[in-house]
């Protein structure tokens with residue numbers, strides 16, 4: 001009998017090429033410091049190197065892997081380089097990568113409990129584990145009134161929080177009739193731009209997202225918040241939501257959650273806490289004071305894909321009252337009906353976020369937590385904080401430079417005193433050199449350089465080398 005025609009990769013081929021890919025990734029990681037951190041290609045260069053159309057005939061896998069190296073790698077910015085100090089990190093790890101691979105290997109779509117019970121139940125367990133690991137309130141536990149879910153990003157988590165707040169404030173009628181322009185949400189001038197997007201998508205509207213002023217540490221002023229809420233109420237509007245941030249993107253400012261929560265309680269506002277990067281620091285009890293007051297939050301999110309060695313994407317989102325979130329986002333078409341859902345005994349995470357389908361993300365998070373253990377995670381986070389604090393000390397002790405904001409954890413905002421142009425030149429030269437990658441922000445209307453220590457393999461020697469290079473470029477810039 002003739003074998004059925006197939007273009008598929010056989011399990012034996014998969015095994016062989018899979019080993020080759022793992023070898024390739026291991027080699028990449030062991031040579032990562034030899035690449036310029038920031039890709040040097042020009043706009044359109046990668047595109048021009050690729051054929052305009054797809055191949056008619058399949059190609060050998062060896063050729064594909066060769067082209068990844070030859071054509072793609074030059075256009076990669078090496079986020080996993082220990083010399084990557086830009087933005088906030090998006091770190092990864094062996095167990096994270098392998099967990100992601102296992103998830104791809106299983107190929108599960110976990111929209112309902114019944115479409116893969118383990119995908120749901122492992123997620124519930126891991127998110128419950130994280131509650132005490134991060135010193136979060138028990139009301140976020142699945143055994144209480146709340147619960148956690150993995151979202152793709154903090155942007156999605158904040159949007160879900162805003163939608164739930166909107167529905168709670170309008171007795172679930174905005175879902176039915178749409179918004180009438182009266183709902184108002186609050187964040188600070190330093191809150192991540194994803195809140196503006198959430199205001200756009202949710203129908204609240206950006207003109208009804210109030211950006212509250214900040215103090216000298218760039219943290220939201222609760223008195224400013226209270227004044228604005230009262231003014232909006234007097235104007236006949238309906239305040240419904242506040243986003244407080246633990247570790248703002250620009251300068252790692254810490255909004256005073258307890259004071260903000262007081263305003264929220266007084267006016268019955270949903271309090272969402274966005275701890276996208278800095279939430280990971282709460283693994284270490286000595287850094288938990290930044291989230292004092294979190295016990296009053298209605299929702300909270302942090303991204304293990306930023307600083308907790310879990311490959312992108314993975315945002316953990318908890319709510320204090322899951323009924324509100326589920327009622328906000330639940331719809332049940334006939335084709336998804338099933339006995340388990342109807343029994344009420346299971347969680348269907350499709351009701352906890354925007355999209356229907358969902359990946360098995362808890363697998364990589366579970367592997368990371370089990371591989372490192374709490375002790376291992378704490379060790380590396382503490383080390384990152386120590387290295388950043390050491391860098392902040394070097395800045396303090398060099399009279400050519402100044403700190404531009406407090407450096408509470410692993411982000412140091414600093415500038416050369418010679419002004420914007422000098423700072424721009426220093427940063428451009430450093431980034432062009434490929435030795436390291438830094439990014440900037442503006443604080444008090446001055447160009448400010450940011451150095452964030454959070455890459456998985458960043459060690460003391462990398463931060464020392466970065467400081468040496470910064471000093472060298474500073475010397476050239478001031479000549």
Ligand SMILES: Cc1ncc(COP(=O)(O)O)c(C=O)c1O
Nearest residue numbers: 088153154155192248249274276
């Ligand atoms: C405080 C904060 N919130 C939200 C975000 C958005 O993150 P994501 O890419 O997960 O949507 C960031 C990104 O850096 C952030 O720093």
